[in-house]
Amino acid sequence: MANINLKNKEIEVKVVYYGPGRGGKTTNLEYIFKTFRKQVTGQMVSAKTEGDRTLFFDFLPMGLGKVKGYDVRVQLYTVPGQVKYASTRKMVLKEVDGVVFVADSLEVRREKNMMSLKDLHQNLKEYGLSIFKIPLVLQYNKRDLSEQGIPLLPISRMESDLNRQLRVPSFPGSAIKGEGVGPTLKACLKLTLQSLKKQMGW
Amino acid sequence: MDVKKQIKSILNQAEVYRSQGLLREARDKYIHAGKMIQKHAGLIRxxxxxLISLNKKISAVKIDLRKMEDAPATKEMPESVQQIIKDHFAFSENEETRELAEALALVRFGQYTRALEDLKGLLKNEQVRAEAAKNIIRCQLTLDAVDEAVQQYRGWMKSETFTTEEAQSLRIFFQNLLDKKGGGIILPEVGAETEPEAEDAPLEMASPSEEAVHPEDLLDISSVGIPLSEGASAGRTRECDVCFQAGNMLNLLLSDRETDVLGILEPNSELEPVEFFSPIAMFEGKARVVSKKKLEAGPKKGDFSVDIQIVGLF
Incomplete structure (x- = not known):
């Protein structure tokens, strides 16, 4: 559950961008950092490898204004997508309130998407959370690459692979161009705040 | 599509995958393109x-792949990242143990050098000093500073920084880590360090055959299943979450209400079989209870902290 400070009337909400390696999680945050200047309340901090891959996480703090007199702060994180960083991924996911799953639309990454979603399911389960209940939004990223003649998975196939059981909001996107980034985040925040209100009995 | 166009398309995919950092996919496409070129060599002037150019690209991608695979799982991060780790990954509700939780968060993220600085500052805090000391040793061993860790330990024992119980628990913890590391160092028993004749005594060497389970062979254990042999729940298995893991040493936090399992977890008792659960596998093995301590302060006051050591896997 979100971190609620009754004394200072502050609520901290944690949203994690999850998905396979090189799928565009960091690019999503970079675009948000550049574009949502009013809401962004601090610097984007990235813990990367020498090869520019996410090693621990990316972190971006945002403010959403007041809800029921409480100042709502959002912390956006990405996880490292590479399989070998499983334990770090799990640590970053701890006490998560909402998840954006960034799937890679490339045909060659189909299996990686499914494995990563399964990994998310397992890690949430280990924290006593259900992938079916947590505020979750899917983004089908890299749709722009079809213009370069790269084989992409049709949206219908991605829906069937990833969203058949979940039935959560999903958005096609191109994080590098900023397409779909805002709607994805807004949908996730909307679900997360709805869930928070429910938990708070508001 | 004619062959030349097919090859061009595959090469285009390889280039895009490479630019995206999808190195395995890029390598596979280059190899695929190479095979097609060889197969239709007569059609391609x-x-x-x-093929020479492709081989160069494949070699370059393989080098990048190896670099990626060999990249260390962790590295010392800038202050800004470390501060986020401390602020957002400490998960302590208790102000008294907050600083320890922050230092442990740094350890979990492999920020050993910074964690060492913070942990050393916590040795003055009676409530957390024993845990801080264990983690100082853990960090030093991870940084391959074995001699430094041994000297540090000797210094603590001489200065009587810890109670006898804390010192004994620390010795068992440290000795286990040393055993796993190999090298045959055996620490003197608690109390021996204060005797003058023991001051410059050489460290005893153990035989390599005494080594237990190698920590590098172990996955992260998230919980353990302990079979209950007594009481109403006899015959059932009680699953306990692992609070903390250092190699083959697992720390469990158990509520004082869990009398069925606490009754079994007496220091030096052997547990067999025990189920070990990791995120990707479950296996069975044997464990030994190293210590059991009632928490005297904090929100979990009254609960028990139990250290168990994995001594064998089936």
Whole structure:
């Protein structure tokens, strides 16, 4: 559950961008950092490898204004997508309130998407959370690459692979161009705040 | 599509995958393109130079792949990242143990050098000093500073920084880590360090055959299943979450209400079989209870902290 400070009337909400390696999680945050200047309340901090891959996480703090007199702060994180960083991924996911799953639309990454979603399911389960209940939004990223003649998975196939059981909001996107980034985040925040209100009995 | 167009398309995919950092996919496409060029060499005028160029690209991608695979799982991060780790990954509700939780968060993220600085500052805090000391040793061993850790330990024992119980628990913890590391160092028993004749005594060497389960062989254990042999729940298995893991040493936090399992977890008792659960596998083995301590302060006051050591896997 979100971190609620009754004394200072502050609520901290944690949203994690999850998905396979090189799928565009960091690019999503970079675009948000550049574009949502009013809401962004601090610097984007990235813990990367020498090869520019996410090693621990990316972190971006945002403010959403007041809800029921409480100042709502959002912390956006990405996880490292590479399989070998499983334990770090799990640590970053701890006490998560909402998840954006960034799937890679490339045909060659189909299996990686499914494995990563399964990994998310397992890690949430280990924290006593259900992938079916947590505020979750899917983004089908890299749709722009079809213009370069790269084989992409049709949206219908991605829906069937990833969203058949979940039935959560999903958005096609191109994080590098900023397409779909805002709607994805807004949908996730909307679900997360709805869930928070429910938990708070508001 | 004619062959030349097919090859061009595959090469285009390889280039895009490479630019995206999808190195395995890029390598596979380059190899696929190379095979097609060889198969249809008669149709492609410059096939030899194309193959040479492709081989260079494959070699370059393989080098990048190896670099990626060999990249360390962790590295010392800038202050800004470390501060986020401390602020957002400490998960302590208790102000008294907050600083320890922050230092442990740094350890979990492999920020050993910074964690060492913070942990050393916590040795003055009676409530957390024993845990801080264990983690100082853990960090030093991870940084391959074995001699430094041994000297540090000797210094603590001489200065009587810890109670006898804390010192004994620390010795068992440290000795286990040393055993796993190999090298045959055996620490003197608690109390021996204060005797003058023991001051410069050489460290005893153990035989390599005494080594237990190698920590590098172990996955992260998230919980353990302990079979209950007594009481109403006899015959059932009680699953306990692992609070903390250092190699083959697992720390469990158990509520004082869990009398069925606490009754079994007496220091030096052997547990067999025990189920070990990791995120990707479950296996069975044998464990030994190293210590059991009632928490005297904090929100979990009254609960028990139990250290168990994995001594064998089936």
């Amino acid at each position: 410059n096939h030899k130079s194309l």
